[in-house]
Amino acid sequence: MTAAHSAHNYHPLPVVVAEGEGAWVTDVEGRRYVDFLAGYSALNFGHRHPALVAAAHRQLDRVTLTSRAFGNDQLGPFCAELSGLLGKRMVLPMNTGAEAVESGLKVARKWGYEVKGVAPDRARVVVAAGGFHGRTISIVGFSTDPEARGGFGPFTPGFDVVDYGDAAALASAVTPDTVAVLVEPVQGEAGVVVPPPGYLAAVRRTCDAAGALMIADEVQSGLGRTGHLLATRAAGVDADVYLLGKALGGGVLPLSAVVADADVLGVLRPGQHGSTFGGNPLACAVGREVITLLADVGPEGVLARARDLGAVLRARLTDLVGRGVVGLRCAGLWAGVDVDPAVGTGREVSEGLARRGVLVKDTHGSTVRFSPPLVVTEDEIAVAVAALGEVLANGV
Numbered sequence: 080m081t082a083a084h085s086a087h088n089y090h091p092l093p094v095v096v097a098e099g100e101g102a103w104v105t106d107v108e109g110r111r112y113v114d115f116l117a118g119y120s121a122l123n124f125g126h127r128h129p130a131l132v133a134a135a136h137r138q139l140d141r142v143t144l145t146s147r148a149f150g151n152d153q154l155g156p157f158c159a160e161l162s163g164l165l166g167k168r169m170v171l172p173m174n175t176g177a178e179a180v181e182s183g184l185k186v187a188r189k190w191g192y193e194v195k196g197v198a199p200d201r202a203r204v205v206v207a208a209g210g211f212h213g214r215t216i217s218i219v220g221f222s223t224d225p226e227a228r229g230g231f232g233p234f235t236p237g238f239d240v241v242d243y244g245d246a247a248a249l250a251s252a253v254t255p256d257t258v259a260v261l262v263e264p265v266q267g268e269a270g271v272v273v274p275p276p277g278y279l280a281a282v283r284r285t286c287d288a289a290g291a292l293m294i295a296d297e298v299q300s301g302l303g304r305t306g307h308l309l310a311t312r313a314a315g316v317d318a319d320v321y322l323l324g325k326a327l328g329g330g331v332l333p334l335s336a337v338v339a340d341a342d343v344l345g346v347l348r349p350g351q352h353g354s355t356f357g358g359n360p361l362a363c364a365v366g367r368e369v370i371t372l373l374a375d376v377g378p379e380g381v382l383a384r385a386r387d388l389g390a391v392l393r394a395r396l397t398d399l400v401g402r403g404v405v406g407l408r409c410a411g412l413w414a415g416v417d418v419d420p421a422v423g424t425g426r427e428v429s430e431g432l433a434r435r436g437v438l439v440k441d442t443h444g445s446t447v448r449f450s451p452p453l454v455v456t457e458d459e460i461a462v463a464v465a466a467l468g469e470v471l472a473n474g475v
């Protein structure tokens with residue numbers, strides 16, 4: 080491998096991908112794998128979805144980058160179509176998920192000072208333990224993962240961490256200076272941790288009572304992963320601010336967004352926030368095609384597929400509970416599988432699955448995550464779960 084010159088900030092499985100199509104990738108030796116990680120949900124529509132690749136090609140032949148110093152003819156339609164899809168009024172386009180989170184936090188602070196009337200430099204944001212929101216200094220500063228934050232201080236002040244899923248702890252952490260609560264509706268990197276029923280509704284009530292913004296980080300949970308456009312809405316709750324990323328760029332390029340109403344995003348005025356690449360025409364053209372795919376709410380659409388196939392995935396994995404699987408959490412086409420530590424670490428299980436032609440990634444300890452592209456078939460799910468069954472029965 081030629082990894083000697085890349086920083087060692089990842090510990091990849093020993094698979095070197097050369098090509099991808101749909102739910103499958105082929106490595107440099109011609110071996111095929113079914114991809115049950117899907118770029119941590121950036122590849123919700125699979126590798127090289129024909130409509131997304133075609134949109135990228137069309138735009139490559141027109142114009143790719145303008146910077147925001149000028150307008151471009153994809154930005155306006157992208158923002159209009161995304162705000163229409165989510166039923167909010169405004170979109171702030173950025174590139175990566177971490178940027179969307181940072182931007183959402185900046186907007187919440189400014190909103191806190193200008194609209195809520197918090198005294199200067201007093202704004203606080205409540206976040207949940209075990210969460211994952213990206214890798215910037217501010218974000219890792221409120222992470223509870225020692226690996227993520229260790230050695231990177233000093234950190235940005237103004238964050239209060241409470242246990243995820245504990246509505247009472249959240250309510251008691253909120254003060255008059257709280258401008259926002261930032262929460263994942265399902266904690267992805269933590270291992271697909273689904274909060275107790277009623278938790279998100281309780282977060283909503285706490286925010287309403289405190290006059291704080293509810294910010295839903297749907298970078299991984301949103302755009303179809305749970306079988307719904309937004310996991311928050313699936314729980315019957317509407318956040319004030321949605322953070323999107325990963326799948327928004329269709330697995331083609333980075334594209335993220337902060338989506339909210341004008342009373343919130345309207346606090347940003349010219350010169351106060353920006354990004355050279357944010358809202359570039361190439362990303363927006365692909366994003367518009369992603370929106371078109373998501374807008375199909377029919378029985379053949381990606382959302383319905385994710386719900387139907389999610390039920391298949393859950394049923395098949397449930398068969399392994401007690402046969403090496405000691406914990407299982409599912410949300411749509413998304414599963415956190417805790418393997419009996421006697422079988423192996425999550426890493427060893429992932430390596431065992433890779434040897435059997437199935438790509439997944441461990442999260443913490445002995446947990447592996449299954450998040451296939453939403454275009455996966457029932458047969459491919461059967462193949463992947465059978466491979467896990469084999470690892471559990473015969474060892475990694």
Ligand SMILES: *Cc1c(COP(=O)(O)O)cnc(C)c1O
Nearest residue numbers: 175176177211212213296298299
């Ligand atoms: C991946 C992720 C992010 C960060 O996205 P990047 O594009 O890697 O910066 C933020 N929030 C959640 C919930 C994520 O899963």
